[in-house]
Amino acid sequence: MIEKRKKGEVTVMTKTAAQKLIEERRTVRMFKEEPIDTKVLYEVLQSAHHAPFHNKVEPWNVYVFNGDGKQVLLDALEPAFSEASEGQREKVTGRILNAAACMYVTAKHFETDKGNRDALLATATFIQNIQLLLSEREIGMVWRTGGLFDDARLKEMIGAEGETFIGLLQIGKYDTEDIPAPKARQPIDSHLIMFE
């Protein structure tokens, strides 16, 4: 519950745990060399799986590469790497190795445009749940969409053929100085059209 009280002339709002979690979450791109227990990732996924969905089945799949398992992802990237520059290979490999774990998140294929659109939207909410639940455990994450990950050969090699790539999540523990400054946000009023 939000508690509003007057302190002199200033109104103090006590934020709920959910408000704090949402507002304080940051994208983290630089990780410590510290492993994450698969059990922790599994627990996060079990709860994230309660995201809303409007398809016949939950529309997301998630391929988890933890610790040494990241080599499977690197091997699956090999066909895409062979067509990329050496610099890009190094950059992407470095980022994967720097993270403790990676999750490759896809949306399943549905028969209609609406089905596929709903699947994509629901899968984004699944990812946001993952971000928040990791943030609550002081585990960092970056949701990456760019680069080489939307590659049919990679999907085939990990068993995701025919699925829509939604994001590669790079996950790890972090030092507080590696938390980026918050991205400036406009006040909600500049996006809000209210009819009362």
Ligand SMILES: Cc1cc2nc3c(=O)[nH]c(=O)nc-3n(C[C@H](O)[C@H](O)[C@H](O)COP(=O)(O)O)c2cc1C
């Ligand atoms: C759909 C989506 C795609 C993103 N893709 C990338 C990406 O490819 N690379 C990256 O570094 N960050 C990516 N991000 C992270 C954003 O850059 C980040 O959320 C933004 O800078 C705001 O920072 P914050 O998450 O700390 O609020 C993505 C975020 C979203 C929602």
